[in-house]
Amino acid sequence: xxxxxxxxxxxxxxxxxxxxxxxxxxxxxxxxxxxxxxxxxxxxxxxxxxxxxxxxxxxxxxxxxxxxxxxx
Numbered sequence: 830x831x832x833x834x835x836x837x838x839x840x841x842x843x844x845x846x847x848x849x850x851x852x853x854x855x856x857x858x859x860x861x862x863x864x865x866x867x868x869x870x871x872x873x874x875x876x877x878x879x880x881x882x883x884x885x886x887x888x889x890x891x892x893x894x895x896x897x898x899x900x901x
Contacts, residue, residue, distance in 0.1 A: 850884040852877060 835853055842849035855876075862873030869877065 848884065848888050850881060852880060855880060 831853065835851065839849045839851065841847075857876060858873070861870060862876060863869055
């Protein structure tokens with residue numbers, strides 16, 4: 830079920846040209862990152878934050894390299 834949800838979310842992101850971060854593909858997850866199948870512990874939430882930060886930083890850096898420089 831989670832794979833299907835992930836696939837649909839990725840498809841919508843591609844359709845909308847939005848950034849998609851596939852957190853499921855990361856192998857850094859441990860049992861202590863989750864309270865249950867839905868809720869994360871503070872440690873798990875911290876990992877999500879770091880992964881999202883890295884993805885957004887890379888996306889911004891890539892966009893800045895593509896964008897023409899401002900004319901002042």
